[in-house]
Amino acid sequence: MESSDLYPVARLAAAREATAAAGLGALLLTPSPDLRYVTGYEALPLERLTCLVLPTEGDAFLMVPRLELAAAEHSPASRLGIEFVPWDETDDPYAVVAARLGEVAKVGLADRMWAMQSLRFRDAIPGAEQVLAGTVLRGLRMRKSPAEVAALREAGAAIDAVHAQVPGFLRAGRTEREVGRDIAEAIVAAGHSTVDFVIVGSGPNGASPHHELSDRVIQAGEPVVVDIGGQMPSGYCSDSTRVYSVGEPPSDFAKYYEVLQRAQEAACEAVRPGVPCEAIDAAAREVIDAEGYGERFIHRTGHGIGLETHEEPYIVAGNTEPLAPGFAFSVEPGIYLRGAHGARIEDILVCTEEGGERVNHRPRELVIV
Numbered sequence: 001m002e003s004s005d006l007y008p009v010a011r012l013a014a015a016r017e018a019t020a021a022a023g024l025g026a027l028l029l030t031p032s033p034d035l036r037y038v039t040g041y042e043a044l045p046l047e048r049l050t051c052l053v054l055p056t057e058g059d060a061f062l063m064v065p066r067l068e069l070a071a072a073e074h075s076p077a078s079r080l081g082i083e084f085v086p087w088d089e090t091d092d093p094y095a096v097v098a099a100r101l102g103e104v105a106k107v108g109l110a111d112r113m114w115a116m117q118s119l120r121f122r123d124a125i126p127g128a129e130q131v132l133a134g135t136v137l138r139g140l141r142m143r144k145s146p147a148e149v150a151a152l153r154e155a156g157a158a159i160d161a162v163h164a165q166v167p168g169f170l171r172a173g174r175t176e177r178e179v180g181r182d183i184a185e186a187i188v189a190a191g192h193s194t195v196d197f198v199i200v201g202s203g204p205n206g207a208s209p210h211h212e213l214s215d216r217v218i219q220a221g222e223p224v225v226v227d228i229g230g231q232m233p234s235g236y237c238s239d240s241t242r243v244y245s246v247g248e249p250p251s252d253f254a255k256y257y258e259v260l261q262r263a264q265e266a267a268c269e270a271v272r273p274g275v276p277c278e279a280i281d282a283a284a285r286e287v288i289d290a291e292g293y294g295e296r297f298i299h300r301t302g303h304g305i306g307l308e309t310h311e312e313p314y315i316v317a318g319n320t321e322p323l324a325p326g327f328a329f330s331v332e333p334g335i336y337l338r339g340a341h342g343a344r345i346e347d348i349l350v351c352t353e354e355g356g357e358r359v360n361h362r363p364r365e366l367v368i369v
Helices: 010-021 033-039 066-073 076-080 093-101 115-124 134-142 146-163 176-189 203-207 251-269 277-290
Strands: 026-029 051-055 061-065 083-087 106-109 129-132 194-202 222-231 240-246 302-304 311-315 328-331 334-337 341-344 347-351 356-358
Touching: 010 026, 010 033, 010 051, 010 134, 026 033, 033 051, 033 076, 033 134, 051 093, 061 066, 061 093, 066 076, 066 083, 083 093, 093 115, 106 115, 115 129, 129 134, 134 311, 146 176, 146 222, 146 240, 146 328, 146 347, 176 194, 176 222, 194 203, 203 222, 203 334, 203 341, 222 341, 240 341, 251 277, 251 328, 251 334, 251 341, 251 347, 251 356, 277 311, 277 328, 311 328
Parallel strands: 026 106, 061 083, 106 129
Antiparallel strands: 026 051, 051 061, 194 222, 222 240, 302 311, 302 328, 328 347, 334 341, 347 356
16 A cells, blocks of 8 residues: 555645634644654654644644654655754754744644643743644544555454454463463564554453453453454554453353344444444443443443544544544443453444445454364
């Protein structure tokens, strides 16, 4: 996949138009998913300032430490036709940005800008109100292009290939950490550039949705929640959860796992353009509530995904944002019996004109190993 498809030159103009429409004088994007989205440049987050300055009037430019100039010039940002402004160790890059930018009333800062950089900009441009760049870029980033959807499909296929290997890693007597190590190696082998997270929640640990790997020994007859994901070389992320059981699971677990399957399917079936995000959450919750497990479903149904594992839109009660073609997000209801076991089924879906397209295709039935 060409970087020119994933990070098109036209995106800079689209970001400028969105900045002007939001009433801002400029965007200031430091190393972050925001910067990569607009420029394609995956810059190192350092104490030395790298910053795309995108004014609504005037030319955009990229402030870059001189020792990072070669990396910037070899990145997709070199196709944008903007000036690269290198600065030396004794320079004050914040003062340079302020002088070149001129007087502005409001600026948008990258959502993941370091606090020390935000405060330095506040001092350098004291008259400018600071707001989050995400308020400007959210509309662009939520609606994935065909190239971005293709990148998410690639990521989905790669993490599916890892889940296909998980039964071979699981057996009674192994620790969660040992299984997690095997999974992490498989994630990289499947084509990911980074391993973002590996959750292996065995027995009672499965009731903790974000359980960290531990030295707990997996026992026979225990369910195991495996939630894994990483970032592909494209920059786009994978995230998928499946549940396994080392031997036959407890009867109470089997009962609510069937409920969870129906809930996840109901939520996926509800995806279509114009449906509010909260309606997808409600579709899963209604099934779980009806079977008496409502209090055991303790988190939102999903989150957006793209250059970040968690980004907008969020599939949660109160989010009335209507789905639109190109929106990509997880559908991952869960049921958790604290002290006993838990389960979650997660797929990434893309909203299309016809409904929802899953990019994960591993079986959703309980896998007994």
